Amino acid sequence: MAYDNKTQESIVRQSSLKSTLEYYALVGHKPSTKETIALANVFADFCTNGSSKELTATLDKIDKYM
Secondary structure (H helix, E strand, O other): OOOOHHHHHHHHHHHHHHHHHHHHHHHOOOOOHHHHHHHHHHHHHHHHHOOOHHHHHHHHHHHHHO
């Protein structure tokens, strides 16, 4: 069964949000809604577009913050 692009995008976003919440629980951080959405978007971007210099810089900033 082939999924259309919107369905695939929804799956990636849901999985990214779940991974975000699991990550925050693992590191013991209680994020704001804004932080949760921001990190989920970074995860979704990575899943959709792969790694880039800009994304790597963003992840470095997140690592320093955490």
